[in-house]
Amino acid sequence: MTSFHVPHPASSILSPPPALCFDGVSFNHGEQVLLGPCSFSLEGTGPTLVMGPNGAGKSLLLRLAHGLLLPSQGQITWSNNRCPRQAMVFQQPVLLRRSAVANLVHALAVNNVPRRARTNLARDALERFGLTACSNKPARVLSGGEQQRLALARAWVLSPQVLFLDEPTSALDPAAIKAVEAAVREFHQRGTRIVMTTHDLHQARRLAGDVLFLSGGKVREHTPAEAFFNKPVSREAQAFIAGELVE
Amino acid sequence: MENNAFYVALSLLLNFDAALFQIVALSLQVSLLAVLIAAVLGFPLGAAVALWRFPGRGGMIVVLNALMGLPPVVAGLMVYLLLSRAGPLGEWGLLFTPGAMVLAQVVLVLPILAALSRQKVEELLGEYREQFVSLGMSRSRMMPTLLWDARFALLTILLAGFGRASAEVGAVMMVGGNIEGVTRVMTTSIVLETGKGNLPLALGLGIVLLTLVMLINAGVYLVGELTRRRVG
Numbered sequence: 001m002t003s004f005h006v007p008h009p010a011s012s013i014l015s016p017p018p019a020l021c022f023d024g025v026s027f028n029h030g031e032q033v034l035l036g037p038c039s040f041s042l043e044g045t046g047p048t049l050v051m052g053p054n055g056a057g058k059s060l061l062l063r064l065a066h067g068l069l070l071p072s073q074g075q076i077t078w079s080n081n082r083c084p085r086q087a088m089v090f091q092q093p094v095l096l097r098r099s100a101v102a103n104l105v106h107a108l109a110v111n112n113v114p115r116r117a118r119t120n121l122a123r124d125a126l127e128r129f130g131l132t133a134c135s136n137k138p139a140r141v142l143s144g145g146e147q148q149r150l151a152l153a154r155a156w157v158l159s160p161q162v163l164f165l166d167e168p169t170s171a172l173d174p175a176a177i178k179a180v181e182a183a184v185r186e187f188h189q190r191g192t193r194i195v196m197t198t199h200d201l202h203q204a205r206r207l208a209g210d211v212l213f214l215s216g217g218k219v220r221e222h223t224p225a226e227a228f229f230n231k232p233v234s235r236e237a238q239a240f241i242a243g244e245l246v247e
Numbered sequence: 248m249e250n251n252a253f254y255v256a257l258s259l260l261l262n263f264d265a266a267l268f269q270i271v272a273l274s275l276q277v278s279l280l281a282v283l284i285a286a287v288l289g290f291p292l293g294a295a296v297a298l299w300r301f302p303g304r305g306g307m308i309v310v311l312n313a314l315m316g317l318p319p320v321v322a323g324l325m326v327y328l329l330l331s332r333a334g335p336l337g338e339w340g341l342l343f344t345p346g347a348m349v350l351a352q353v354v355l356v357l358p359i360l361a362a363l364s365r366q367k368v369e370e371l372l373g374e375y376r377e378q379f380v381s382l383g384m385s386r387s388r389m390m391p392t393l394l395w396d397a398r399f400a401l402l403t404i405l406l407a408g409f410g411r412a413s414a415e416v417g418a419v420m421m422v423g424g425n426i427e428g429v430t431r432v433m434t435t436s437i438v439l440e441t442g443k444g445n446l447p448l449a450l451g452l453g454i455v456l457l458t459l460v461m462l463i464n465a466g467v468y469l470v471g472e473l474t475r476r477r478v479g
Contacts, residue, residue, distance in 0.1 A: 068380050087381065094378035097396045106392065110382050138477075158382075 017193030018084040018161050019043040020065060025074035027060055035060045037074060038219040040212065047184065047194035049204045049225070052214035053240065058197040061214065062088070062164045065195060084161035084193075091167040093151035095139040100131060100150050103139050107154045125153040129183060145176025152183045163187050165196040169203065181207060201241065205229060213237045252450030259451055266428075271455065274432040277345055277419070278412040281352030282360075285408060288353075289360030290401060294394055296361070297369040298386045308365065314358030319351075323421030326351040330422065343424040348432070351418035356408040363404040367397045402471045406464055413460055433459075 019041060026036030035057035042048050050058045063069045064076060066088050078084055096103050104122035113121065126135045129149045134142055139150055148168055155163055165184065169177040184207060188194050198204055204211060208225035213234065220234040232238045259267050296307060328334050330342040330350070341347045371393050372379075379389050394401065416434035423430035425439060433456040440449035 063377075066381060068377055088377075090377065094375055096375075096392070107382055110384050110388060110392075 017045065017191055018082070019079040020162070020193070020195070021077045021079075022065075023075045023077065025064060025071045025076055027057075027064060027069065028072040033217060035064070035217045036071075039074075040219055040222045042193065042195065042210075042212075043079075044210055044224075045188075046209045047188050047196060047207055048210050048212055049208040050195065050197040050212045050214065051199065051201075051204055051240070052220075053199065056214040057217040058199075058214055059091075059166050061212075062166050062195060062197055066164045085159065086162040086164065087155035087158050087160040088164040088166065089148070089151045089155055089168050091170055093147045095147060095150060097140060098138070099136050100139045100142065101126060101135040103150060104154055104157050108157055111158060121157050125157045126150075128156065128186075129153040130179070143176075145172050145179060148172060148176065148180055149183065152180065152187075156183075156187070160187075160192055162193040162195065165194070167197050167199070169198070169200070177203070213240070215240070250447050252447050252454060255447045255451030256454035259455065267452075267455070269428065270431055270433055270436055270452075271459065273345060273430075274413065274434070274456070275459070277348045277432060278352060278409060281349045281412050282356055282405060282409045284349070285353045285356040285360050286405060289357045289408075290364050290394055291390065292357075293361040293364030293366075294368045294390045296365045297372055297393075298389060308362075311358050311362040311365065315362050317355060317358065319355055319415040319417035320421065322354045323351050323418030326354060326418065326422045342422060343426060343430060345423070345430060347422040348419040348430060351422045352412040352415070355415060355418060356412050359408050359411055360404055363407065364394075364397070364401060367400045367404070368393045371397050399471055399475055402467060406467055409463065410460065413456070 021041040023039050024037045026038070027034050038061075050061060052058055060069070064071055066086060067076075067083075068088075096106060098106070101119070101122050104125055105118045108118040108121055109115075123132070123135065126132050129152060131146060131149055131153060134146055134150075139147065142150060152168075163184075168184075169180050172180065181203070184194060184196065194207075196207070205225070208228070210222065210224050211228040212222045213220045213228065213232070213236070215236040220236045221228065221232065223233070228237065229241065232241055293311075296304065296311070326347060327342070329336050330339065330347050331337055332342075341350070372389070375389075375393070375396075379392075384392070414434065416438055419425075419430070419432055420435050420438065423432070423435065425431050425435040431439075433452055437449045437452045437456070440446075440452065
């Protein structure tokens with residue numbers, strides 16, 4: 001997959017986030033088409049919120065974009081044809097059976113950050129996400145909100161140019177959701193391209209720069225957030241915003 | 248009184264019998280060394296089978312699982328043929344030495360460690376896979392991470408291996424020869440004393456062996472439990 005380099009936080013602020021382009025991408029399971037074919041490109045500053053009912057193919061789209069899955073047809077390309085540094089935060093954070101700080105140190109080690117720099121970078125990230133008190137606690141006994149913040153901190157130390165988030169708040173309480181959304185904004189301010197799935201309309205209104213709306217495995221519309229919430233074009237999106245139960 | 252096995256065991260221990268001490272020390276040395284060697288080879292082997300897809304992988308898993316039940320005498324026979332004068336490794340002159348006993352026990356323990364660690368690592372990989380791929384980790388980079396994160400399970404697996412090594416008698420008897428002062432261990436002495444009709448001594452030795460295995464298990468359990476509580 002992607003090859004990572006020593007993170008340079010400053011560099012990602014200066015350069016615009018890399019653009020992502022889906023060209024006729026589809027994903028099949030046997031005979032069944034689960035997603036696509038879909039074509040769109042994410043070029044603006046975002047954040048891009050991928051919305052749609054359950055089973056619309058949101059998570060699939062994220063995994064294809066991140067390279068966890070390969071498309072059955074079509075091509076996924078990045079601007080300049082270079083695969084950017086990227087990270088992903090999952091709905092259920094996947095944490096190693098070690099302390100919080102050791103989880104970050106491991107991610108840095110995997111990405112060939114020099115040994116001496118690791119602990120300091122890890123501690124800085126823990127502090128940024130309000131986890132200093134937990135740094136030596138086993139990661140897997142932290143609360144759900146703390147675990148998700150730790151997953152965000154792990155993404156942070158890697159200085160990704162693109163961050164994918166798959167329903168990162170669906171299992172969290174309001175206070176934890178607020179912390180995650182603040183973290184997402186921080187990534188965005190650092191110049192990271194954000195691509196996040198949610199089925200929470202309120203959250204989308206709070207965060208979205210543009211919205212990619214999916215239903216039934218197809219991209220129904222891709223519009224700036226304001227246009228999407230005020231004047232959705234597709235029938236499916238109209239129904240979704242109106243609060244009808246869309247399939 | 249002299250016919251009471253517990254009395255015999257106790258007096259053997261309290262009198263600090265030199266011959267007994269030597270037998271116990273050799274038993275521990277052989278089994279611990281065998282388990283150590285088997286772990287160094289078996290854990291990475293198990294993890295590799297869990298991580299990589301290759302032709303014959305399914306067959307290899309079946310063979311590893313089946314070899315967990317390898318009869319010690321068969322393992323002993325294989326090592327015997329290997330090390331006997333006319334055998335391929337005959338020149339090493341290992342037959343009827345503690346080295347041969349270690350080799351035989353490695354053959355017995357390795358499949359247990361490899362098969363059980365394969366299962367555990369594969370289970371853990373299922374949980375971690377997407378995160379690992381997201382982090383850009385190669386399979387060979389995943390291996391140490393998975394082995395470390397499976398450390399508590401591996402400790403238990405190690406104990407299972409040690410249990411097998413310290414309890415078996417067939418293999419060490421065949422390749423060691425139960426030579427007094429050279430290759431006599433707890434289990435072979437028990438067989439010998441039983442054969443001689445010296446049942447209290449045989450039973451006494453059995454009690455000493457059991458106590459030792461218990462102590463080692465308790466120690467490992469304690470260390471594991473304390474660390475687990477700290478790491479979660």
